Every structure is written in C-alpha cells, then in structure tokens.
Amino acid sequence: MKLYELTIKKAHLLLKKKEISSQELTRAVLDRIDAVEEHVGAYITVDSEMALAQAKIADKEISRGNISPLTGIPLALKDLICTKGLRTTCASRILENFVPPYDATVVKKLKKQAAVIVGKSNMDEFAMGSSNEHSGIKLTHNPWDQTRIPGGSSGGSAAATAADMCIGSLGSDTGGSIRQPASHCGVVGMKPTYGRVSRFGLVAFASSLDQIGPLTKDVTDCAILMNVISGYDSSDSTSVPEDVPDYTLSLNDGLKGMVVGIPNEYSAAEGLDRDVSDAVKKAVKKIQEMGAGCVEVSLPHTEHAVAAYYVIAPSEASSNLARYDGVKYGYRDKNKKSLMEMYKSTRSRGFGPEVQRRIIIGTYSLSAGYYDAYYGKASQVRTLIIEDFKKAFKSCDVILSPVAPTPAFKIGEKVDDPLTMYLSDIFTLSANLAGIPGISVPCGFSSKGLPIGLQIMAKHFEEEKLFKVAYNFEQATDFHKKKPNLDKPEPNKV
Amino acid sequence: MKITKEEVLHVANLARLDVDKVLIDKFAAQIGTILEYVDTLNRVDTKEVTPTSHAIFLTNAFRDDDERQSFDSDSVLSNAPEKEDGNFIVPKVINS
Incomplete structure (x- = not known):
C-alpha cells in the first residue's frame, strides 16, 4: 500500500x-x-x-x-x-x-x-x-x-x-x-x-x-x-x-434494537435518479438484515425546504457579507474617488455572480415591505420542518435517505x-x-x-x-x- | 416578471453592488425565477406558527467580563488594502 x-x-x-x-x-x-x-x-x-x-x-x-x-x-x-x-x-x-x-x-x-x-x-x-x-x-x-x-x-x-x-x-x-x-x-x-x-x-x-x-x-x-x-x-x-x-x-x-425511519416524501421526490434510489433501497435492506427495525416516517414539509432555505441562507449571507467593504481586509478598487463608489466597485469586482445573486435575494427578502412575506414566512416554515423531524424521531432512532x-x-x-x-x-x-x-x-x-x-x-x-x-x-x-x-x-x- | 430590472438595480444599490450592465437582464430573470419558486411557501399555512431563527435552544451566552489579550494594531491592519500610521485609509467622506 x-x-x-x-x-x-x-x-x-x-x-x-x-x-x-x-x-x-x-x-x-x-x-x-x-x-x-x-x-x-x-x-x-x-x-x-x-x-x-x-x-x-x-x-x-x-x-x-x-x-x-x-x-x-x-x-x-x-x-x-x-x-x-x-x-x-x-x-x-x-x-x-x-x-x-x-x-x-x-x-x-x-x-x-x-x-x-x-x-x-x-x-x-x-x-x-x-x-x-x-x-x-x-x-x-x-x-x-x-x-x-x-x-x-x-x-x-x-x-x-x-x-x-x-x-x-x-x-x-x-x-x-x-x-x-x-x-x-x-x-x-x-x-x-x-x-x-x-x-x-x-x-x-x-x-x-x-x-x-x-x-x-x-x-x-x-x-x-x-x-x-x-x-x-x-x-x-x-x-x-x-x-x-x-x-x-x-x-x-x-444494530439490534435500533429503528431506522424511511421518509415517504423522499422516495417521491422529483428528479430522484433510479440508480440512487436503488442503491439507497439496497442499503436500507442491508441495515435491516443486520438487525435494525424499519418504519415509515413522514416529513410532510420536505417539499418546502428548498424554498425556505433559499430565503434564510441568502438573508443571513447578505448581512454577513456586508463586512467586505474594501477597508479592513481583502480587495479594494483603489481607483474610486468617493466612499460609495469604492464600496460598490470593490464588492462588484470582488464577488462572483452567484454570491451577488444571493446577496440581492437576501437583501430583497429582508427589505421593508418584503420581510414578512419572505424572511418571516421562511422562518415559520423552518419551525414546521423542525416539528416534522421531532415527530418522526418519536418512532425511529435515525432517518435514512439519499x-x-x-x-x-x-x-x-x-x-x-x-x-x-x-x-x-x-x-x-x-x-x-x-x-x-x-x-x-x-x-x-x-x-x-x-x-x-x-x-x-x-x-x-x-x-x-x-x-x-x-x-x-x-x-x-x-x-x-x-x-x-x-x-x-x-x-x-x- | 416577478422582479423588474429596476427593482434589481435598486436592491443591488442597497447592498452596495454595482451590477454589470451586461449581466442585469440575465440576473433579473434568474432572480425572478427563484423568487417565483420561493412564493410556493404561500401554500403553507403558517398561522400561529412561531418563526425559528436558531435551531438549537440556547438563550444568551455570557462569559466572565475578564480582561483578555486582543490583537495588536499591526495584526489588525495586516490585511488592510490601504493604511497609514496605524489607521485604515478610506476615500474622503466629508467635503470641505
């Protein structure tokens, strides 16, 4: 070796x-x-x-x-x-x-x-x-x-x-x-x-x-x-x-005495590849053969997790990334004469397109008039997702999924x-x-x-x-x- | 269109970003698609649901108010793009 x-x-x-x-x-x-x-x-x-x-x-x-x-x-x-x-x-x-x-x-x-x-x-x-x-x-x-x-x-x-x-x-x-x-x-x-x-x-x-x-x-x-x-x-x-x-x-x-939970919603997820689904099913079977019990569980808010996440994560990111201002560390566009121009040029040249997209989505979600509809709503859905897991873990020790x-x-x-x-x-x-x-x-x-x-x-x-x-x-x-x-x-x- | 080009430019300005003129149409379309998808959250009934901002139940974290070693000014300034005599240099803020 x-x-x-x-x-x-x-x-x-x-x-x-x-x-x-x-x-x-x-x-x-x-x-x-x-x-x-x-x-x-x-x-x-x-x-x-x-x-x-x-x-x-x-x-x-x-x-x-x-x-x-x-x-x-x-x-x-x-x-x-x-x-x-x-x-x-x-x-x-x-x-x-x-x-x-x-x-x-x-x-x-x-x-x-x-x-x-x-x-x-x-x-x-x-x-x-x-x-x-x-x-x-x-x-x-x-x-x-x-x-x-x-x-x-x-x-x-x-x-x-x-x-x-x-x-x-x-x-x-x-x-x-x-x-x-x-x-x-x-x-x-x-x-x-x-x-x-x-x-x-x-x-x-x-x-x-x-x-x-x-x-x-x-x-x-x-x-x-x-x-x-x-x-x-x-x-x-x-x-x-x-x-x-x-x-x-x-x-x-x-694994004797352990109970694994399989979420109904996950096997029905859109775009789940056949090979992935088969490999996970075989793995679940193997784990059962090793002595674990198996139950179906439900995580009903799964379909909303992506939407909630892509409000919450960009919102937090837009706030966290405000620190990159070209003053304390990192890149700075030194050609700009005013502070505001320097901030904007530094950040636009320094951040790539995906980061800028997320900062814009996050800033939008947190801005006056949109906060309740976006960040507020997503944070409530987050609570429901947490409740889903709490309920599911009442009947199993671990959840298996792709x-x-x-x-x-x-x-x-x-x-x-x-x-x-x-x-x-x-x-x-x-x-x-x-x-x-x-x-x-x-x-x-x-x-x-x-x-x-x-x-x-x-x-x-x-x-x-x-x-x-x-x-x-x-x-x-x-x-x-x-x-x-x-x-x-x-x-x-x- | 979920969000207009002008709205994207407005929000970008709030976030101190100067979106590339060449990119703005593509950006507005992509962000519009994402926001439309996010609107599916409206299908969820969240009446009386408490929002979560933190998934672990910790409340305030306090520590003893003891004197501690902090960074010396050379370390703090070590990454500054422009500095002079122990200070950060910024473009002139106040017009005389």
Whole structure:
C-alpha cells in the first residue's frame, strides 16, 4: 500500500510503531498532490515547506513519546477555515490575498495534536454552491470522472480525500456542503449538530446553518476527527456546552434494537435518479438484515425546504457579507474617488455572480415591505420542518435517505440555472434548517461507475447513532475500499 | 416578471453592488425565477406558527467580563488594502 492511501487510523498506528515518520508520510502526500493536482484541481494553496516543518515537529513529538490520534497526519482544510499566516481565500477574488492573523478554534485543536496542514482546498465562493463551479479561483474535477463536478461547496476537500491528496480533511456544511460532495466523491462526510463544533474562525456564510465537519476515507476516521474538533468554545456564542463522548467507542455496537425511519416524501421526490434510489433501497435492506427495525416516517414539509432555505441562507449571507467593504481586509478598487463608489466597485469586482445573486435575494427578502412575506414566512416554515423531524424521531432512532437526487452531474450542466442547482440540495438542507446531524456514507455506484452516498440523520447531539449505523453498514460492504483511477487520467473532455 | 430590472438595480444599490450592465437582464430573470419558486411557501399555512431563527435552544451566552489579550494594531491592519500610521485609509467622506 502506498503511504498516501493510508487512513488516519492506519497512519497513526504506523507512526506510533515508528514504522514510518510523519515527514515520509507528508512527503508522500505532497508528491501525490504534485502528480494528480492538474487533473483534480482540489487545492487553492499547498504550502509544502510549512507542511514539512509541521511534520518535523510531529516527528520530534513522537520521538518523545507524545502521540495523539492526529499527530503527524497530513490534512486538508477547506479554504474558509482561518489559518494563521496561511492565505484563506474563500475561493473569492475579494479575499484572494487575505492572510488571517489568527487560527480558527478547530485549527488550534488540530495544531495542539501536532497535525500537519498540507493545504487549503477549493470550494464554491463563500460556500455558495453545490458543484464547485462557483469558485472564483479554479475548477475542481471529480476524481471518478473528470468531466463531472465533485459536488460542493466542500468539493475540494472531498476530491482531495477521494484522490488520496490528503489523509483526511475538514469542510463546512450550510445546506449539504459536506455530505453532498462526500457522496459524489465516494468518501464519508459528517455535518455535526449545530453548536457541536466551534465556528470561531470559520468565515461566515449563513450563521444559523453553518457547521464545520470532517470528510474522511472511512467512518472510523470521521469519528477520530470529530473527537478532536468537537466541544464547547467560549469564542463562539452558539457553541453548546455539552460533553463530547468518545465517538470511536460507538463504532463497535451492533444494530439490534435500533429503528431506522424511511421518509415517504423522499422516495417521491422529483428528479430522484433510479440508480440512487436503488442503491439507497439496497442499503436500507442491508441495515435491516443486520438487525435494525424499519418504519415509515413522514416529513410532510420536505417539499418546502428548498424554498425556505433559499430565503434564510441568502438573508443571513447578505448581512454577513456586508463586512467586505474594501477597508479592513481583502480587495479594494483603489481607483474610486468617493466612499460609495469604492464600496460598490470593490464588492462588484470582488464577488462572483452567484454570491451577488444571493446577496440581492437576501437583501430583497429582508427589505421593508418584503420581510414578512419572505424572511418571516421562511422562518415559520423552518419551525414546521423542525416539528416534522421531532415527530418522526418519536418512532425511529435515525432517518435514512439519499444524499443527492443524482450522482455527480456534468461540469457546466446546471451552472446557468441556479434554481435547478438549488433543487439538488433537497435531501440535505432540512438537516441544517433543523440543526440536526447528518452523515454521508458510500452505499453504491451508478451504472456509470459514479459513487452514491447514503444519508443518515439523527436528533440533536446523537452523532453516536450516526456513527454506529454508518460503521456497521460500512463494515458489511466494500464501497469505501474502491478508489478512483487517476494513474492514467482520461484526457480532459471539458 | 416577478422582479423588474429596476427593482434589481435598486436592491443591488442597497447592498452596495454595482451590477454589470451586461449581466442585469440575465440576473433579473434568474432572480425572478427563484423568487417565483420561493412564493410556493404561500401554500403553507403558517398561522400561529412561531418563526425559528436558531435551531438549537440556547438563550444568551455570557462569559466572565475578564480582561483578555486582543490583537495588536499591526495584526489588525495586516490585511488592510490601504493604511497609514496605524489607521485604515478610506476615500474622503466629508467635503470641505
């Protein structure tokens, strides 16, 4: 096995036994990035020098007997997680040269364990998108088929993880931005409960929906990363002071006694691809065979989730993105003489079209005369969506569903049709509106060989149940062991 | 048309955006389609439903009012596009 193919757990064991060094492992990952980056395009910034310096520190710690689960492990971070001294762009021209003066809380936690940060991964600008095509910096290709999107907005993290260009990664999820690219790239991705992981140092998109989470090669690695990044942080006023269990302990239990719920509304969803539907049905059957009970549940407001989300998220975004004014940081159009002209020109040149569309929709929804009809109404529908989940979880432990209605679509297919793109978030964004956790775990391949993910959702702070179901399912299948073939990349058909 | 070109320009101005003249028709059409879709929310009966702005039941988060280390001015200014003597530079705001 090549070193870059290792999981976090396996790499940790080899580092602990001193069979490999972090510098060897980091070098292998950097070489892998050099070899395949031109075909995948997963990274905005790779800092080999810094990564190797961190690896050297990790090796020193290990030689002293100080080893934690992430010590010396090369990781990728989505480029909206602030890293002190390392450029953080949000894939936006407006932050193209932004170098944060501080680390996000999650980064501090990784550094405390002497993890290695190999680079910052590509994304849709300010995390607004489901395909990475809205990146203002570059295009990321799906490692399984380079003519297709990797998903978004954490598409760079998902593609880097799938293509072994890192050992594991972090992304952020506002409406499916971890789970959907994880599904499209055949890796595991978790959106934790809102408030579980500190958002301090995560560049804000929609503050009541955003949550940082892991994208990893398997479920065990996801639990290992969650153990490190979870927990209360006084710097984030929405962080929840709840104890964090050891998630790896929930990986061994069987599924007997558990009840899984299947939402009626999801199988009837418009545009659900046959291959996706079949793969999810087979996964449900498998989970039942392993001893879980199965009930039908109803989430009657599902059909309104997309509309509610695309009012709430842009509203919050329009407010959050007001801070990019060309004064404190980021790009500024220096040719403008008046303050107002400077603001307008800076923001119009700095933000890409999707970000501008959402700022306009959000500003419109919040403006006098429209507030009640849009933001107010959407916030009420959000309550109904939360009630739906509460009722459903009375009869089941977890809910199973597809992650995305189709496998990864073609680059360019939906980019000019924002509404169609938005509708592809139908299965994931309800979890953000309700603040509940969700995980995507590989559950099959389409007839074209594209990965398909199974989504598992649970009540607030019941990540352990997600890990339990995901792990048992993963161990009974081998979808997570398959890897995209990048050794002989296809000619670029785009 | 759900939203006119003029309305888009008005809202863009409120949001301090200068929408590209070439893009405005496309923008107005796309935003119109999205807003029309959002109008499907009117089919939902929300009488007496309390709106949710935050999905986790946390109320106010307080911390002790202790003195803490904050950023020095060099770090705060480190990303400023224009700065001078420890200050951010902005275009002239008040006309003499």
